[in-house]
Amino acid sequence: xxxxxxxxxxxxxxxxxxxxxxxxxxxxxxxxxxxxxxxxxxxxxxxxxxxxxxxxxxxxxxxxxxxxxxxxxxxxxxxxxxxxxxxxxxxxxxxxxxxxxxxxxxxxxxxxxxxxxxxxxxxxxxxxxxxxxxxxxxxxxxxxxxxxxxxxxxxxxxxxxxxxxxxxxxxxxxxxxxxxxxxxxxxxxxxxxxxxxxxxxxxxxxxxxxxxxxxxxxxxxxxxxxxxxxxxxxxxxxxxxxxxxxxxxxxxxxxxxxxxxxxxxxxxxxxxxxxxxxxxxxxxxxxxxxxxxxxxxxxxxxxxxxxxxxxxxxxxxxxxxxxxxxxxxxxxxxxxxxxxxxxxxxxxxxxxxxxxxxxxxxxxxxxxxxxxxxxxxxxxxxxx
Amino acid sequence: xxxxxxxxxxxxxxxxxxxxxxxxxxxxxxxxxxxxxxxxxxxxxxxxxxxxxxxxxxxxxxxxxxxxxxxxxxxxxxxxxxxxxxxxxxxxxxxxxxxxxxxxxxxxxxxxxxxxxxxxxxxxxxxxxxxxxxxxxxxxxxxxxxxxxxxxxxxxxxxxxxxxxxxxxxxxxxxxxxxxxxxxxxxxxxxxxxxxxxxxxxxxxxxxxxxxxxxxxxxxxxxxxxxxxxxxxxxxxxxxxxxxxxxxxxxxxxxxxxxxxxxxx
Numbered sequence: 076x077x078x079x080x081x082x083x084x085x086x087x088x089x090x091x092x093x094x095x096x097x098x099x100x101x102x103x104x105x106x107x108x109x110x111x112x113x114x115x116x117x118x119x120x121x122x123x124x125x126x127x128x129x130x131x132x133x134x135x136x137x138x139x140x141x142x143x144x145x146x147x148x149x150x151x152x153x154x155x156x157x158x159x160x161x162x163x164x165x166x167x168x169x170x171x172x173x174x175x176x177x178x179x180x181x182x183x184x185x186x187x188x189x190x191x192x193x194x195x196x197x198x199x200x201x202x203x204x205x206x207x208x209x210x211x212x213x214x215x216x217x218x219x220x221x222x223x224x225x226x227x228x229x230x231x232x233x234x235x236x237x238x239x240x241x242x243x244x245x246x247x248x249x250x251x252x253x254x255x256x257x258x259x260x261x262x263x264x265x266x267x268x269x270x271x272x273x274x275x276x277x278x279x280x281x282x283x284x285x286x287x288x289x290x291x292x293x294x295x296x297x298x299x300x301x302x303x304x305x306x307x308x309x310x311x312x313x314x315x316x317x318x319x320x321x322x323x324x325x326x327x328x329x330x331x332x333x334x335x336x337x338x339x340x341x342x343x344x345x346x347x348x349x350x351x352x353x354x355x356x357x358x359x360x361x362x363x364x365x366x367x368x369x370x371x372x373x374x375x376x377x378x379x380x381x382x383x384x385x386x387x388x389x390x391x392x393x394x395x396x397x398x399x400x401x402x403x404x405x406x407x408x409x410x411x412x413x414x415x416x417x418x419x420x421x422x423x424x425x426x427x428x429x430x431x432x433x434x435x436x437x438x439x440x441x442x443x444x445x446x447x448x449x450x451x452x453x454x455x456x457x458x459x
Numbered sequence: 460x461x462x463x464x465x466x467x468x469x470x471x472x473x474x475x476x477x478x479x480x481x482x483x484x485x486x487x488x489x490x491x492x493x494x495x496x497x498x499x500x501x502x503x504x505x506x507x508x509x510x511x512x513x514x515x516x517x518x519x520x521x522x523x524x525x526x527x528x529x530x531x532x533x534x535x536x537x538x539x540x541x542x543x544x545x546x547x548x549x550x551x552x553x554x555x556x557x558x559x560x561x562x563x564x565x566x567x568x569x570x571x572x573x574x575x576x577x578x579x580x581x582x583x584x585x586x587x588x589x590x591x592x593x594x595x596x597x598x599x600x601x602x603x604x605x606x607x608x609x610x611x612x613x614x615x616x617x618x619x620x621x622x623x624x625x626x627x628x629x630x631x632x633x634x635x636x637x638x639x640x641x642x643x644x645x646x647x648x649x650x651x652x653x654x655x656x657x658x659x660x661x662x663x664x665x666x667x668x669x670x671x672x673x674x675x676x677x678x679x680x681x682x683x684x685x686x687x688x689x690x691x692x693x694x695x696x697x698x699x700x701x702x703x704x705x706x707x708x709x710x711x712x713x714x715x716x717x718x719x720x721x722x723x724x
Contacts, residue, residue, distance in 0.1 A: 371550075408547045411509055414531040416557065416620065417540050417564030423532075428558075430551030430603075 082380070089128045093121065100199065100230060106258045106450055107226025115442070118194035120180040127178065128365060136188030136219075138181065141208055145181035155212055159243040159271035159300070167239045169269040169338040170206045181210035185205045185245075190204040193255075193443050200264070203234035211242040215250040215278075222440060224447075225256045233261035235291075244272035246280045247277035248303060253281040254436050255447050259376035260290035262318050268295040276303030276337075282310045282326070287454035289318040289349070294356065298327040298377075301335035302437035312341040313432055313451055315458065316349030316379070325354025325384070329365035330394070337365075342432055343372040345379035356386040359394035373405065394396055425459035460486045460628055461506075461664045463578070468498075468505045475501045475589045477691035478517070483628075486663030488654055490677065490699050494711050495687035499670045500544065503630050507531050507541060521628065529533075535564060540626030542617035544633040544670075548606040555600040558586050561624035586623055593619045593649065611638035617645035618646050622653060629654065629667035635676040647679025655666055656681065674703045689715055 093111065101111055112132070113119050118139040119168040121129040132139040146152050180196050183356055215221040227238060238260075246252045252272075259265060272280045280299050299308035310326035333373030339355040357366035372381035385398040405427055413423035432451050434446040461483040468476040469590060483489050493705045504512040508531045512531050520524040528535050563582070582590075582600065593615045605613055614634060621629060634650065635643050655663045658665055669676060677699060685699035689711060695702065695718030705714040 197461050406547065409549045411531065411551070412543070413560070415507055415543075416534060416560050416624065417532055417567075418536045418560065419532050420530070426556075427552065429548060430553075430556070433551045433663060 079310075089126075092123065092374045093128050100201065101313070102230045103230060103259055104199065105198055105399055106380070106453065107197070107228045107259045108255065108446060108450060109195050109226035115192050116195045117192040118182065120182070120194070121197040121199070122178060122197065122207075122209065123199045124182070124202050124207060125178055130180065134188075136184040136185040137194070138185075139192050139194060140177040140181045142181045142212060143177050145212070145286060147456065152212065152299065155214070155243060156210075157243075159245070159273050160241050160269050164269065168241060168269050171210055171239055171269075173199040174208050174210075177209040177210050181212050181330045182221070182223060184216060184219035184250075186216040187218040189220040190222065192442070193224045196223065196225045198225070198227045198240065199239065199273055200229045200233075202238055202288045203236060206237045206239070206248035210217045210240045211240065212245075213242065213252065213254070214245045215247060215252040217247040218249045219247065220251045222443060223255070224443065225254070226259070227256070227266075228259040229261045229264055231261055231450065232293045232373070233263065235265075235334045236261040237265045238267070239412060240270070242270035244270065244280060246272060246274040246278040246306075247276045248275045250275075251279040252361060253283070255283040255436075255439060255443065256285070257447070257450060258286040258290065258293070262289045262320070264292055264321070266290050266292050266293040266295070268297070268445045270295070270297040272297075272299040272308065274301045274303060274306040277305050278303055279307045279438065281308075282446070283436055283439065284310075284312040284324065285447060286322065287315045287451065287458070289316065289320040290322070291319070292321045294323040296325045296331065297325060299337065300329045300331060302331050303335070304332045305334040305336075306332060307335065309335045309336075309437055310339045311312055311434060311437065312353070312435065314341065314343040314351055314353065315432070315454070316343070316345045316351045317347045317458065318349065319347075322349070323352040323354070325352075325356065327356040327358070327361075329358045330366060330367060331396065333361050333363055334363045335361065336353055338367050338436060340369045342434055343383075344375060344428060345372065345381050346375035348376075348378050350380040352382040352384065354384045354386075354399070356388070357396055358388045358390075359396050360390040362391060362393040364391070364394050366394075368400075370398070370400040371431070373388070373428065375404070375428070385419050425455070428459060429455045431450045434435075460487075460522060460559050460670070462520040463506075464518050466505065467515045467521060468501055469513045470501060470508045472513055474515070476505065477693055480542055481686065481692060481693065483668060484664050485666060486655075486660060487683045488656070488667045488669065488680065490682040490685040490703070491668055491688055492672065492674065492685060492702065492711075495672060496687060497688045499672075499688055500632055502716055503541065503632050503668070503670065506534075506539070506630060508534055513601050516654070518546045520687065535626075536567070538627035540621045540624045540628070541630040542614070542621055542632060542634055544636065546605050546613060546617055549604050549618060550606060553601055553606050554595075554604045557620055558582065558600065558602050558623050561620045562586060565623065565625050590620070594645065595619065611639060611642040613641060618649055625653070626666060629665065631667065631669045631676075632672055634669065635673055643675050644679060647676055650676070650680050651694055654680070675708055677703055686713055687711060687718070693716065712721060
């Protein structure tokens with residue numbers, strides 16, 4: 076067969092797999108913000124285990140490609156590879172670096188192009204004992220606007236697997252990029268995302284992370300390096316730990332240019348034997364920078380644990396950094412208040428937890444924000 | 460409608476209410492006055508059935524049903540509503556969520572209603588109109604309930620929730636304390652409306668117990684009967700105007716003393 080013919084066969088095979096995606100898996104992906112129909116999405120990327128089933132851009136000025144193909148197409152891309160995330164950062168980045176056949180997605184919004192709908196990227200693990208290692212590069216060039224929603228999931232009843240995802244985000248001058256990542260893992264999956272963003276002058280980077288399902292262990296510490304004046308970064312995380320989940324999630328912002336700002340917000344709920352460590356770090360080393368860290372935790376069982384570890388580091392006299400952290404159980408008084416309006420004790424408790432988890436999702440297009448919010452609420456309803 | 464007999468209540472092992480007798484009939488509004496620490500709020504909490512207010516003796520009947528073994532929400536679904544003196548702040552729960560909850564409680568009196576979070580759901584017209592009546596903008600309803608509310612806003616928000624819940628029996632805990640005169644006037648007007656005070660006494664169906672230590676609210680709401688609570692006991696009952704005037708002018712002790720003298724002669 077000729078090369079094109081091989082490509083054709085492969086495409087047909089991938090399409091068949093997409094069509095034959097079982098309904099229960101589709102459901103699971105929907106809960107992670109991924110709609111296989113591609114409705115109201117400007118682009119889609121679907122990877123199952125180690126196989127890329129779809130990479131599709133539906134808007135002029137938008138590129139969505141398997142990363143290997145992008146590296147062949149764009150010579151300059153090599154420069155962006157392992158620039159925000161160092162290859163030798165830890166065992167997981169090293170393992171990804173060693174991969175011969177690099178998988179993952181490349182997304183680029185070209186200069187000045189505002190992509191109307193979000194681009195969705197899906198990393199689904201369907202086969203047990205898979206080690207899914209991906210390397211993603213996301214670029215919003217000067218004056219561009221790009222919204223990305225990433226859903227990572229396994230089937231609900233599932234054995235062990237590992238997901239390692241290196242993601243590098245490059246936000247150009249005056250560009251805006253938002254990134255919503257929703258995880259729906261099963262209880263025996265280890266998850267190690269390694270991501271970092273570099274934000275240039277007047278650029279905005281917004282990251283929203285939602286994890287409502289009980290992975291065995293999640294550890295991540297995404298960071299944003301603000302190198303351009305007046306750049307802005309926001310990190311929001313909503314974490315719900317149950318079972319024996321160990322979740323260690325933090326966000327870090329380095330305010331390295333004049334007037335740059337960052338906000339890090341997290342909400343953590345721990346029940347059963349879950350242990351959540353919610354970290355946050357803001358480094359201010361330029362004039363007129365501002366940063367705020369807010370970290371709230373709710374403990375629902377006496378064997379659950381939450382560690383809130385906020386850190387501020389200032390090395391310039393003209394910086395304004397602040398943090399608030401609060402961890403506790405549900406206030407009895409709040410439960411009473413709701414009972415006095417007609418809710419049973421149980422209903423009142425879940426009402427309060429759902430409220431606690433419903434932070435305003437900032438920076439996303441309103442429709443996407445309400446979708447993310449709805450997914451949080453749906454997961455909460457399922458749990459409570 | 461509400462019949463309290465020989466009620467004794469303990470909080471943390473300490474006897475707070477020491478034998479209360481109180482009968483509030485359908486359509487009646489009663490005032491309960493008394494100095495701080497006399498047990499006024501404890502009486503409200505005991506009627507609502509909050510667990511740390513332990514009934515050690517006596518009974519509370521509402522519409523003929525004994526309340527003392529029921530949970531708070533069961534009592535509320537029988538038709539009791541309360542405006543708290545100091546409502547708690549709940550992060551992430553919007554005032555609008557509370558209003559939708561109150562509406563469900565109104566519609567589902569006596570049933571167990573499932574209540575889901577309502578983020579982003581549009582509010583019904585009647586709820587919006589009620590909010591407007593209490594001078595709340597739609598934006599304000601999207602705020603976390605009681606978080607950063609001024610004294611007046613918190614009181615109006617409590618009254619608003621009751622306006623929507625529309626219970627048969629109202630408990631007001633200091634609706635007039637820490638509120639400026641304009642707000643007291645507005646709150647008074649709305650309370651009159653909710654309690655059907657515009658109707659003839661025989662046509663009124665709503666009852667209330669209003670607690671106050673300032674008595675300001677009675678410039679706007681006419682009570683049918685007043686009681687003075689002192690050291691866990693009702694020391695004196697009578698016509699509201701007379702009792703309130705005496706307390707305002709001469710204080711609680713003197714009022715009670717005169718009251719007792721009158722009863723003995």
